[in-house]
Amino acid sequence: MFWADKFAADASGDRIIVNDSKTPSGRVHVGSLRGVVIHDAIYRALKHAGKPVTFTYGVDDYDALDTVPHYLDQDRFAPYLGQPLSNVPSPEDSATDYAKYFMGEFLEVFEHLGVRPEIYYLRDLYRSGRMNQYIDLFLQNAHLVREAYKEVSKADRPSNWYPFQTICENCGKIATTVVTDYQDGKVFYTCQPNAMEYVKGCGHTGWISPFDGNGKLPWKVEWVAKWEVVGVSIELAGKDHSQKGGSRDVANSICRKVLKKNPPTHAPYEFILVNGTKMSSSKGVGSSAKEIANLLPPELLRFLMLRTQPRSVINFMPNYDTVTRLFRDYDNLIDKYQSDTVKDEKTQEDLVPLIYSQLNEEEKVDGYQAFDFSTLISLLQIPHLDLEAEIAARSANPLSDRDWEVIRDRIRVGKKWLQDYADEEEKLVLYLDSMPEKASHLNAEQVKYLETLAVNLAGDVNWEGEELQTLLFSTSRQIEVSQKSAFAAVYYTFLNKERGPKAGSLLSYLDKEFVIQRIKDAIAINLAPKE
Known part of the structure; x- marks a missing residue:
């Protein structure tokens, strides 16, 4: 109970x-x-x-x-x-x-x-x-x-x-x-x-x-x-x-x-x-x-409590991990609530906080098709992107008016979080027109990792966040380089910093040919004779 x-x-x-x-x-x-x-x-x-x-x-x-x-x-x-x-x-x-x-x-x-x-x-x-x-x-x-x-x-x-x-x-x-x-x-x-x-x-x-x-x-x-x-x-x-x-x-x-x-x-x-x-x-x-009420949708703030x-x-802690996890946990319960499968007692118990989080006293849950908030945070930071068209293209099913109502409110939340709460480490500053300075100072194992990664990415790869994330991990294991060093090489190449948002998602937002060419350019700079 x-x-x-x-x-x-x-x-x-x-x-x-x-x-x-x-x-x-x-x-x-x-x-x-x-x-x-x-x-x-x-x-x-x-x-x-x-x-x-x-x-x-x-x-x-x-x-x-x-x-x-x-x-x-x-x-x-x-x-x-x-x-x-x-x-x-x-x-x-x-x-x-x-x-x-x-x-x-x-x-x-x-x-x-x-x-x-x-x-x-x-x-x-x-x-x-x-x-x-x-x-x-x-x-x-x-x-x-x-x-x-x-x-x-x-x-x-x-x-x-x-x-x-x-x-x-x-x-x-x-x-x-x-x-x-x-x-x-x-x-x-x-x-x-x-x-x-x-x-x-x-x-x-x-x-x-x-x-x-x-x-x-x-x-x-x-x-x-x-x-x-x-x-x-x-x-x-x-x-x-x-x-x-x-x-x-x-x-x-x-x-x-x-x-x-x-x-x-x-x-x-x-x-x-x-x-x-x-x-x-x-x-x-x-x-x-x-301030927190201005950031979080009311159902999410009630759910947090x-x-x-x-x-x-x-x-x-209104940082990237905490905020994105809160949205993800809430969306998972929405998915459970909307599921047609028979809800057992444990599932019903899990859903009670969701039901009490609704604004109406009848606790009627208006379902929606969830769109991953961490992905939205990243999309908001990509220049020259038609955001709503990209969201529609990435959604599994056509989006209803209710879906768009939720998504547009989350766009508001995402913009406010980036403006008022995000640390510089958590912000996505993509170097689209020039090579980041730190990308020219990779060590030998990072260069080797990028060489292997360029080959693997050129194969028959589903250009989607989770699959790319898996490929990034498997490439590091393939040549026995530490994951920390491998992912730093990717972040240096596109963001000019050691850490960033989920790397697989990051690459999925970019054109495949551009990604592979940028990696090849980074390799070339590091292999070029030093003056």
Whole structure:
């Protein structure tokens, strides 16, 4: 059974709410999409199971701005450090404030991926008074909250610590305020100068009502209050929050101690790494969700998230090998899905990630005739080529409107990948009009390899990528030259570099007579007497 279907099978109740949330502290990185797509898959699985389910997504915009991302004007935004994100101005006029600006960008990616939860903002829960009941409850039971911190995470809170942070009436900061008393519906707070390392409090003190948006609960306590206000049934959390003694354990303990009830269903999920680096919204590490969504077709981005078990790390490196393999794996499943053969249980299981990757909630898979993405990348780089005519000629069957729809989107992806992501090593720069400089410096065994290769290519060869690749390998074995040395000779002769795309495919894009003549010219240059 697919992992999302297991959650659905275990869930019960007449109102099941699947929830996820995010603090929009900067550009939202692709890592945050994993939680979004995981929760969306659970929501869809519950719908398939015929259970009453709602998917909600919270924007934690009452959290403080704790750093100014490197891509923003430091002087402009530094004065707002420590203030709620909802109170910080927007970087551009397209949004009313900082939180809505960055969340708006993220919500565009939701739409791109066919994810449509009910969105709520923490500012609205606080300012509308919906959180008031729980603010009072946690303040009245501050001793139990302190107990939970101590027992679960060994965090020792002083006896006059209360789980609330007001917005300072003097300086507007929320990160620096410490509440030390609660009486008659008001809290006493101090905006402490040294409460945080990244910003100083102003020193103001006073009594203020904690209700109707005047402040917020610390987020581990706030998490529990949200569960109650929103009615959350299922909420997974990232590995960093799910470790023993971590944030989720503290929240679970507070839920049991203060609310006297069990917390929502939980399971941890692993990070997405980009080039081996964990995502950070505020530090600008890795690739933003919007950037990756602009690169990959939405079904492919969902597939990237869903084909891996939530407890396994995804390391996405938008290089040639990773991106072309992702397309190939997806296309192979499309081929399986369209196959007329009887689908056994294992095949059905393999197809589930494909089905959940579709944008429509009915998970209807629109099949197509796949065209190899790595071949497309190479064709895009060949000058003076009628690309669509070449694709049509290389396709096994006539291409339908649906086939062309997919191919044209992949042409877009290929162009963007070449422009924004491809390393120089991965780019195909063909020397069609002149001999590459490095082709004149081949060693003796490479010259011998090219001599044999020219003879073999002149024979009755099907001028097609895979067959040419096999011939390149067999020629290296025929004269006992290392494959690395042999293929380098080919790449030097056509690309002026040691490595490149699949050599058999490379030659298949070129005219047979031109290839053989270029190899003969390279041999001649290397055999000519050196001056």
